Amino acid sequence: MRGNIIKYPRDNIDTDVIIPGQYLKVHDYAELATHAMEGLDPDFHSKVKEGDFILSGKNFGCGSSREHAPIALSHCGVKAILALSFARIFYRNSVDGAFLLPIEIDQDAYDGISEGDEIDIDISKNEIKNITKNQTYKMKPFSEIIGKIIAAGGLFKYKPDQD
Amino acid sequence: MNIVEKILARGSGKSSVAPDDVVFADVDKVMMHDVSGPGVIKVFDKLKKQGISVDKLWDPTKVWVAEDHFVPSADKMSAENIVKLSNFTKQYGIEKHFKYGMGQYGICHTISHEEAMVMPGDVYVGGDSHTNTTGALGAFACGLGHTDIAYVLLHGNIWFKVPETYYFKLNGKLPDHVMAKDVILKIIGDIGNDGGAYRTMQFGGSGIDEMSVESRLTLCNMTTEAGAKNGIVEPDQKVVDYLSKRGATNFNLVTGDSDAEYSKIFEYESSEMEPMISKPFSPDNTCVVGEAPSVELDKSYIGSCTGAKYEDLEAAAKILKGRKVKIRTEVLPAAISIYQRAMENGLLKIFLDAGVTVGPPTCGACCGAHMGVLAKDEICISTTNRNFPGRMGHIESQTYLSSPMVAAASAVTGKITDPRDLL
Numbered sequence: 001m002r003g004n005i006i007k008y009p010r011d012n013i014d015t016d017v018i019i020p021g022q023y024l025k026v027h028d029y030a031e032l033a034t035h036a037m038e039g040l041d042p043d044f045h046s047k048v049k050e051g052d053f054i055l056s057g058k059n060f061g062c063g064s065s066r067e068h069a070p071i072a073l074s075h076c077g078v079k080a081i082l083a084l085s086f087a088r089i090f091y092r093n094s095v096d097g098a099f100l101l102p103i104e105i106d107q108d109a110y111d112g113i114s115e116g117d118e119i120d121i122d123i124s125k126n127e128i129k130n131i132t133k134n135q136t137y138k139m140k141p142f143s144e145i146i147g148k149i150i151a152a153g154g155l156f157k158y159k160p161d162q163d
Numbered sequence: 164m165n166i167v168e169k170i171l172a173r174g175s176g177k178s179s180v181a182p183d184d185v186v187f188a189d190v191d192k193v194m195m196h197d198v199s200g201p202g203v204i205k206v207f208d209k210l211k212k213q214g215i216s217v218d219k220l221w222d223p224t225k226v227w228v229a230e231d232h233f234v235p236s237a238d239k240m241s242a243e244n245i246v247k248l249s250n251f252t253k254q255y256g257i258e259k260h261f262k263y264g265m266g267q268y269g270i271c272h273t274i275s276h277e278e279a280m281v282m283p284g285d286v287y288v289g290g291d292s293h294t295n296t297t298g299a300l301g302a303f304a305c306g307l308g309h310t311d312i313a314y315v316l317l318h319g320n321i322w323f324k325v326p327e328t329y330y331f332k333l334n335g336k337l338p339d340h341v342m343a344k345d346v347i348l349k350i351i352g353d354i355g356n357d358g359g360a361y362r363t364m365q366f367g368g369s370g371i372d373e374m375s376v377e378s379r380l381t382l383c384n385m386t387t388e389a390g391a392k393n394g395i396v397e398p399d400q401k402v403v404d405y406l407s408k409r410g411a412t413n414f415n416l417v418t419g420d421s422d423a424e425y426s427k428i429f430e431y432e433s434s435e436m437e438p439m440i441s442k443p444f445s446p447d448n449t450c451v452v453g454e455a456p457s458v459e460l461d462k463s464y465i466g467s468c469t470g471a472k473y474e475d476l477e478a479a480a481k482i483l484k485g486r487k488v489k490i491r492t493e494v495l496p497a498a499i500s501i502y503q504r505a506m507e508n509g510l511l512k513i514f515l516d517a518g519v520t521v522g523p524p525t526c527g528a529c530c531g532a533h534m535g536v537l538a539k540d541e542i543c544i545s546t547t548n549r550n551f552p553g554r555m556g557h558i559e560s561q562t563y564l565s566s567p568m569v570a571a572a573s574a575v576t577g578k579i580t581d582p583r584d585l586l
Binding site: 011012014016017020022023024026027039040051058059062063064065066067068085087088089092093096128143144145154155156160 | 185188198199201202203204206207210213215232233237238240241244290291292306307308309310311313314322324356360361369392445485517530531532533535551552553554558
């Protein structure tokens with residue numbers, strides 16, 4: 001999976017800035033997408049392209065349980081978030097709803113990858129390649145259940161009885 | 164096993180579980196509200212298009228519904244969501260739907276304990292991050308998103324990774340001017356916004372034994388702000404009395420074994436606790452009130468599942484009695500039952516005499532949705548739970564989190580104030 005990086009080099013990007021509370025009443029996915037990252041980056045919509053990845057620090061998606069957050073980002077075209085760590089509800093919403101991939105990275109990848117870099121993510125090898133800078137990093141492997149739900153295409157397509 | 168491991172083992176039909184085991188646990192109660200409900204309905208619509216049957220819920224008697232975020236309906240879209248929610252509960256035969264304007268209603272987490280919707284030992288999930296609150300009754304209470312709640316509604320179970328447990332031991336009774344809110348702000352300041360991430364935060368010790376059930380609810384409520392999967396207190400006689408007053412007597416008290424394991428133990432002395440605040444823009448950005456910056460406040464907000472239970476209003480009233488507020492102050496009891504008790508016991512008169520606006524139960528301004536949101540550059544002291552940028556309104560507004568006592572004292576002076584200065 002290939003895409004370009006939009007980098008927010010900070011920790012604790014919370015759901016209130018990913019999709020502010022006033023839009024919690026909105027359930028139209030396309031409309032939610034128009035407000036993504038409104039609380040943090042007014043230029044997000046001029047930057048984001050189909051297939052992009054967001055890179056950020058620790059505890060990405062902390063705050064509320066609103067599934068609006070991964071929905072809004074994925075409907076802008078964001079396919080994966082690369083972060084040092086994730087808040088738990090954002091993480092499982094992303095995976096169980098099959099909206100985007102939450103990829104845990106290490107400090108080297110966080111420091112080494114810059115805004116605009118072209119990245120190739122290979123989850124079968126747990127590898128992240130920086131095409132622009134010709135560097136390779138390891139991603140943290142998904143836990144068994146997360147890997148299976150991602151492979152199935154979301155929680156509703158995952159059949160636990162067949163394990 | 165500790166209490167959470169025992170509840171999850173029972174829920175998943177296993178004799179024992181350990182941290183990091185992945186289980187599918189049967190759910191005893193599930194909650195959704197006027198934000199997560201329409202989100203779940205949207206998931207149901209998607210499933211229908213994929214040919215997955217959504218004709219029947221697994222057990223409508225185990226489902227309950229609250230109206231809290233955008234009520235009284237903030238605008239046309241919010242009103243439509245309430246209609247959608249009502250149609251859904253009617254279609255699927257869900258009887259426990261707490262509608263505003265029809266007697267008891269309120270913030271979902273407040274209804275969970277005021278109406279005894281959740282029992283000790285339950286596996287309880289809700290479509291809201293502060294579902295953790297109800298762990299104070301001795302349940303495994305955990306927040307989930309729309310897809311997961313839809314899954315629970317159709318299957319009756321959901322996957323969990325069994326969390327490791329951090330045990331927070333509080334020694335001794337809290338001083339009169341310190342509330343449970345101060346304790347949890349202190350803890351979050353110490354361990355950080357992700358200090359409890361993916362874990363259980365369990366509270367115990369003589370300080371917790373001394374605490375009311377409502378104070379324990381405040382502690383568990385804000386485990387969410389430390390990233391915890393759930394917060395929990397082992398149930399005792401106080402919980403039994405609290406629930407029996409609300410008509411619930413049929414439950415089993417689950418407690419941890421004597422050799423229960425905790426991955427880390429933190430110890431706090433009540434006598435060393437002080438009134439605390441979280442400064443903008445993060446719950447873990449804490450300091451004692453004595454070291455608060457000298458800012459001119461525009462507003463004091465006493466509301467939400469965190470800070471508008473009966474005990475919270477009582478604490479605020481103690482400060483506001485016979486005084487006048489210097490800044491705009493709003494009190495929004497978190498449920499109608501609390502509103503009513505506040506009326507019967509004279510609290511509402513104290514608030515109104517002080518110049519406070521008393522509003523209806525709603526999540527409203529806490530999440531920046533409606534009914535009291537902040538303008539650009541406005542500064543608010545609030546009994547709520549989060550203060551990220553834009554949380555309570557404009558992205559350039561500021562929120563300080565505090566206990567109801569500190570919020571009330573600050574309402575009187577217009578500056579962040581230690582309640583001891585007024586008591």
